[in-house]
Amino acid sequence: MPPRDNPTARQARLGAELRKLREHAGKTAREAAGRVSTDQAKISHIEAGRVGVSEDRIRRLATFYACDDDAFVDALCAIARERRGQNWWDRYRGILAPGFLDIAELEHHATRLCCLQPVTFPGILQTEEYAHALFAGVIPQLPEDEIQARVEHRMERRAILERDSAPQFEAIVHEAALRMRVGGRKVARAQLEYLLSTSERPGLTLRVIPFTSEDFVEVTQTVMYASGVAPQLDTVHIDTPFGGRFLDAAADLDRYRTLLGFAEQTALSPEESQSFIHHIAREL
Numbered sequence: 001m002p003p004r005d006n007p008t009a010r011q012a013r014l015g016a017e018l019r020k021l022r023e024h025a026g027k028t029a030r031e032a033a034g035r036v037s038t039d040q041a042k043i044s045h046i047e048a049g050r051v052g053v054s055e056d057r058i059r060r061l062a063t064f065y066a067c068d069d070d071a072f073v074d075a076l077c078a079i080a081r082e083r084r085g086q087n088w089w090d091r092y093r094g095i096l097a098p099g100f101l102d103i104a105e106l107e108h109h110a111t112r113l114c115c116l117q118p119v120t121f122p123g124i125l126q127t128e129e130y131a132h133a134l135f136a137g138v139i140p141q142l143p144e145d146e147i148q149a150r151v152e153h154r155m156e157r158r159a160i161l162e163r164d165s166a167p168q169f170e171a172i173v174h175e176a177a178l179r180m181r182v183g184g185r186k187v188a189r190a191q192l193e194y195l196l197s198t199s200e201r202p203g204l205t206l207r208v209i210p211f212t213s214e215d216f217v218e219v220t221q222t223v224m225y226a227s228g229v230a231p232q233l234d235t236v237h238i239d240t241p242f243g244g245r246f247l248d249a250a251a252d253l254d255r256y257r258t259l260l261g262f263a264e265q266t267a268l269s270p271e272e273s274q275s276f277i278h279h280i281a282r283e284l
Contacts, residue, residue: 012049071230116217116224119180120182171204199270207268207269221240
């Protein structure tokens with residue numbers, strides 16, 4: 001099978017974790033190739049996420065690298081078992097940019113999600129009308145079929161909150177997002193009302209950072225911290241003017257854990273946040 005031209009973020013992550021294990025063990029790609037009876041080029045492709053790898057090879061390599069974290073190895077094997085075309089977001093392959101599919105995949109496999117939102121609401125907490133208004137405002141303007149595909153994809157992402165194994169979800173939203181009249185007064189009010197009703201779900205926590213907060217919190221970027229089934233698979237997703245980025249370096253994870261922890265301390269309590277949102281909704 002030829003190498004993949006565009007591995008998913010999750011496929012690339014599997015390869016990256018195998019590379020980290022090899023480098024931590026002080027082994028060369030040539031040595032790893034000899035351990036699993038392949039060639040050095042194949043190991044390079046595996047570590048780049050460009051070709052798949054069997055569970056047997058993952059376990060043999062983990063043993064060779066002296067990795068005794070069984071839960072982590074099991075998690076890597078679970079990624080290796082996944083196949084394209086088996087999940088709902090695969091219907092959008094070739095229709096939406098790969099980043100849309102990668103964020104849905106990241107949320108689907110997370111055990112906990114924590115978002116920090118400066119001027120908009122988390123995608124999985126948006127109403128259809130609010131999401132449409134956001135995408136319709138993209139510059140340069142998108143074709144209507146592209147807008148509709150993005151909205152439908154965003155609405156399907158909300159399903160993770162309804163399943164039995166829903167991840168714990170915490171959203172920390174700045175007051176600026178609450179007061180932005182995206183789509184007009186009617187759409188903005190409906191969005192706030194939906195946010196209030198959704199915040200009552202078990203396992204979902206909503207907090208607001210008010211304008212009156214005297215503690216500075218870096219809210220220049222939209223940040224989502226996704227906890228994996230093993231701590232080594234934690235991932236941060238940030239939005240930038242040039243598209244989303246996925247971060248998994250230990251230093252980045254530490255930085256954003258600190259940022260989100262401070263934002264949580266600065267924000268209003270869940271009860272205070274609900275009252276605050278209700279007050280703003282009444283003003284509309």
